[in-house]
Amino acid sequence: MRRLSIGRRLSSRRIGFGLLLVLVTVGGWLTDVVHGGDPIQVASKKFTEGALLGEIATLTLRAHGHEAFHRSRLGGTTVCFSSLESGAIDVYADYTGTLLRELLADLELVGLDALRSALADRGIGMTEPLGFDNTYAMAVRRGTAESKKLSRISDLADHPELKLGFGPEFIARQDCWPGLRQKYVLEHSAPISIQHELAYSALDSEEIDVIEVYTTDAKISRFDITILEDDRSFFPRYQAVYLYRLDLTKRHPEALAALIAWEGKISAQSMRELNARVELEGESEASAAAGLLAEVMQTRVTVEESTLADRLLRRTGEHLFLVGTSLFFAVLFGTMLGVVCFRRARSGALILGVVGVIQTIPSLALLVLMIPLLGIDAPPAIAALFLYGLLPIVRGTYDGLRQIPPDLVEASHALGLSRSARHRRIELPLAMPSILSGVKVSAVLLVGFATLGAFIGAGGYGAPILTGIDLQNTPMILEGALPAAGLAIIVQLGFAALERVTVSPGLRLTAASASSSE
Amino acid sequence: MIRSMLQLENVTKQFSNKLVLRGLSFRAPRGETTVLLGSSGCGKSTVLRLALGLTSPDSGRVRLDGQPPPDASNAERRQRVGTVTQAGGLFPHLTARQNITLLAEDMGWDAPRLETRLRELTDLTRLPTDALDRFPLQLSGGQRQRVALARALFLDPTILLLDEPLSALDPVIRYELQRELRAIFDSLEQTVVLVTHDLDEAAWFGHTIVMLDQGVAAQVGTFEDLVERPATPTVERFVRAQRGHRAGRGAPCDD
Numbered sequence: 001m002r003r004l005s006i007g008r009r010l011s012s013r014r015i016g017f018g019l020l021l022v023l024v025t026v027g028g029w030l031t032d033v034v035h036g037g038d039p040i041q042v043a044s045k046k047f048t049e050g051a052l053l054g055e056i057a058t059l060t061l062r063a064h065g066h067e068a069f070h071r072s073r074l075g076g077t078t079v080c081f082s083s084l085e086s087g088a089i090d091v092y093a094d095y096t097g098t099l100l101r102e103l104l105a106d107l108e109l110v111g112l113d114a115l116r117s118a119l120a121d122r123g124i125g126m127t128e129p130l131g132f133d134n135t136y137a138m139a140v141r142r143g144t145a146e147s148k149k150l151s152r153i154s155d156l157a158d159h160p161e162l163k164l165g166f167g168p169e170f171i172a173r174q175d176c177w178p179g180l181r182q183k184y185v186l187e188h189s190a191p192i193s194i195q196h197e198l199a200y201s202a203l204d205s206e207e208i209d210v211i212e213v214y215t216t217d218a219k220i221s222r223f224d225i226t227i228l229e230d231d232r233s234f235f236p237r238y239q240a241v242y243l244y245r246l247d248l249t250k251r252h253p254e255a256l257a258a259l260i261a262w263e264g265k266i267s268a269q270s271m272r273e274l275n276a277r278v279e280l281e282g283e284s285e286a287s288a289a290a291g292l293l294a295e296v297m298q299t300r301v302t303v304e305e306s307t308l309a310d311r312l313l314r315r316t317g318e319h320l321f322l323v324g325t326s327l328f329f330a331v332l333f334g335t336m337l338g339v340v341c342f343r344r345a346r347s348g349a350l351i352l353g354v355v356g357v358i359q360t361i362p363s364l365a366l367l368v369l370m371i372p373l374l375g376i377d378a379p380p381a382i383a384a385l386f387l388y389g390l391l392p393i394v395r396g397t398y399d400g401l402r403q404i405p406p407d408l409v410e411a412s413h414a415l416g417l418s419r420s421a422r423h424r425r426i427e428l429p430l431a432m433p434s435i436l437s438g439v440k441v442s443a444v445l446l447v448g449f450a451t452l453g454a455f456i457g458a459g460g461y462g463a464p465i466l467t468g469i470d471l472q473n474t475p476m477i478l479e480g481a482l483p484a485a486g487l488a489i490i491v492q493l494g495f496a497a498l499e500r501v502t503v504s505p506g507l508r509l510t511a512a513s514a515s516s517s518e
Numbered sequence: 519m520i521r522s523m524l525q526l527e528n529v530t531k532q533f534s535n536k537l538v539l540r541g542l543s544f545r546a547p548r549g550e551t552t553v554l555l556g557s558s559g560c561g562k563s564t565v566l567r568l569a570l571g572l573t574s575p576d577s578g579r580v581r582l583d584g585q586p587p588p589d590a591s592n593a594e595r596r597q598r599v600g601t602v603t604q605a606g607g608l609f610p611h612l613t614a615r616q617n618i619t620l621l622a623e624d625m626g627w628d629a630p631r632l633e634t635r636l637r638e639l640t641d642l643t644r645l646p647t648d649a650l651d652r653f654p655l656q657l658s659g660g661q662r663q664r665v666a667l668a669r670a671l672f673l674d675p676t677i678l679l680l681d682e683p684l685s686a687l688d689p690v691i692r693y694e695l696q697r698e699l700r701a702i703f704d705s706l707e708q709t710v711v712l713v714t715h716d717l718d719e720a721a722w723f724g725h726t727i728v729m730l731d732q733g734v735a736a737q738v739g740t741f742e743d744l745v746e747r748p749a750t751p752t753v754e755r756f757v758r759a760q761r762g763h764r765a766g767r768g769a770p771c772d773d
Contacts, residue, residue: 411607414570416588416596421624429611504611506653
């Protein structure tokens with residue numbers, strides 16, 4: 001009976017409960033640490049234009065004497081919106097079309113007033129449109145536009161000889177080409193399917209004559225392109241607006257006034273220019289945003305550019321924090337769960353099953369699932385990493401204990417060793433190589449997984465990787481990828497060293513190396 | 519004072535449909551060596567596991583020093599029993615020294631006391647001092663069994679259970695160890711129960727030999743009894759097989 005009591009003490013229900021408690025406590029504490037004080041939390045969606053609008057808001061607030069913090073490229077629409085709803089952030093920029101057609105599509109709202117009141121029900125305020133739309137448009141070479149007198153999409157109907165080249169998605173989606181064709185009665189031959197990135201060059205080299213663009217696309221300002229007016233209002237409007245928490249009106253009324261000052265001030269042309277400066281010329285978002293502030297608001301702000309060393313140091317700190325904290329808890333609970341698996345076959349099968357299933361949840365889904373519980377930033381990332389890190393450790397502990405030769409287990413009983421001595425001096429050291437290799441696998445895995453933390457604003461090496469992918473900026477990707485790879489190698493080496501300390505040399509011997517002299 | 523250190527009365531034991539012991543009775547007297555002799559798979563090792571309380575009989579009675587064998591709730595009584603198994607049962611992650619002192623350390627002995635007792639036992643078992651800091655895999659087979667013996671004797675056990683302790687060794691070393699071991703047991707007046715399949719070894723060690731066959735004691739007696747007066751045909755065949763072919767090529771095949 002006593003032999004089973006460690007299993008009973010660590011029954012899976014209690015572990016599960018304890019686990020939840022610790023996660024919630026630590027998560028809450030971390031959230032407090034990260035959100036300490038009361039700066040205005042600005043966030044942005046993870047693409048250049050979003051980040052620029054976030055930067056513009058942040059610099060504006062700072063210029064008006066507010067403490068503002070920008071979580072650049074915090075995540076996709078869902079992440080940003082739910083963070084705003086939960087109060088983790090105060091401001092971010094989005095588009096009316098996105099709100100009406102994606103986020104609040106269920107409500108089938110019509111018009112900005114309906115949208116504003118629906119948002120107000122959620123404690124969220126919305127500025128008037130900032131001045132530009134980011135939606136689909138038809139574009140032609142300026143030369144073609146002039147020679148064929150094209151200025152509106154309906155003008156295309158008179159020129160069925162023009163060759164069309166659209167992205168595969170644009171061709172397929174009912175609300176894109178098929179709808180457009182019907183609305184404007186276009187009788188051109190079937191469009192060529194071409195990737196958006198290549199379309200500009202194909203247009204420039206006159207292989208095709210009409211392409212679809214986003215109205216604020218950086219490349220438009222770098223090619224000689226005319227955008228045709230959507231004279232029958234086919235494309236939905238995606239007007240940029242700032243969304244903010246309504247309680248900001250009480251907390252920082254002047255701050256809100258500063259943001260509202262941007263209503264109607266940013267033209268599609270200037271947004272295109274800003275996008276181009278960042279995406280095509282490699283200027284930082286902050287400095288491009290500062291340029292707009294100077295131009296439109298006549299406000300001068302100084303932007304401090306960080307050095308590579310600064311960034312590396314900060315991201316290494318963030319990354320280590322994510323990996324270290326999640327690994328700590330994964331080791332703590334993973335080994336305990338491994339012991340339970342070993343001692344109680346039935347709970348063990350269940351635990352191994354559940355931990356295995358967790359591993360199959362797509363990482364992004366897991367991260368997003370964590371947001372309602374733990375907000376954004378490090379806590380949800382740590383919780384997700386913790387869950388991912390469990391399997392190798394549970395498995396390693398379980399296998400390590402299971403693989404102890406039965407005659408040694410019997411010998412430890414036959415000797416009459418106390419229970420604690422059996423665990424401490426026999427079972428643990430004998431299982432150690434397997435436990436350690438589980439922890440090592442987990443650690444290396446987490447170094448890689450932690451880069452995904454950048455999707456929910458947890459920072460680390462993933463941030464430059466994600467931004468770099470968006471900007472197609474290879475040096476920036478490497479700025480995150482190389483240190484991450486380096487860290488993985490260091491972790492690997494660190495565990496080799498740890499193995500020398502924690503695994504008895506007697507277990508590293510092979511029978512071949514044993515001497516046989518009497 | 520109870521004369522028998524270990525006593526089995528009509529013990530049966532079954533492992534997954536295989537009846538290993540079918541009513542075994544014998545006693546191992548204090549201060550003597552009792553040998554359990556029999557071919558492999560005859561249940562010899564099960565007897566030792568019964569004595570340690572690592573398994574319990576289906577029926578019948580086991581008495582260790584007049585009491586029921588220890589179970590998980592009084593495992594410390596196992597400390598009064600020393601065991602050596604065929605492979606030595608040494609822990610591969612501990613040095614020879616740690617293996618020997620493991621239990622006493624767990625019981626809280628201080629360093630000088632451990633050291634003194636260790637010295638006594640390395641002398642007794644003639645274990646070289648430089649072997650103490652090696653790990654089991656770095657020791658020879660003979661050294662491993664000396665370590666196992668030193669560990670078994672460390673707490674001055676009331677009974678020593680040896681399960682084929684020498685059968686994995688090569689013949690020369692085995693011969694030497696047999697001589698040393700008997701001298702040690704005699705000098706300590708140690709109660710020993712030794713399991714072996716080897717008639718020679720049984721003859722050398724045994725005050726009493728319990729010949730096991732089909733899960734019962736086919737014969738209990740001295741070596742002479744077994745040779746001169748085999749109780750069953752099986753005993754006779756076993757003895758003849760083990761005395762072997764020492765007559766050499768000169769002997770006829772139809773003996």
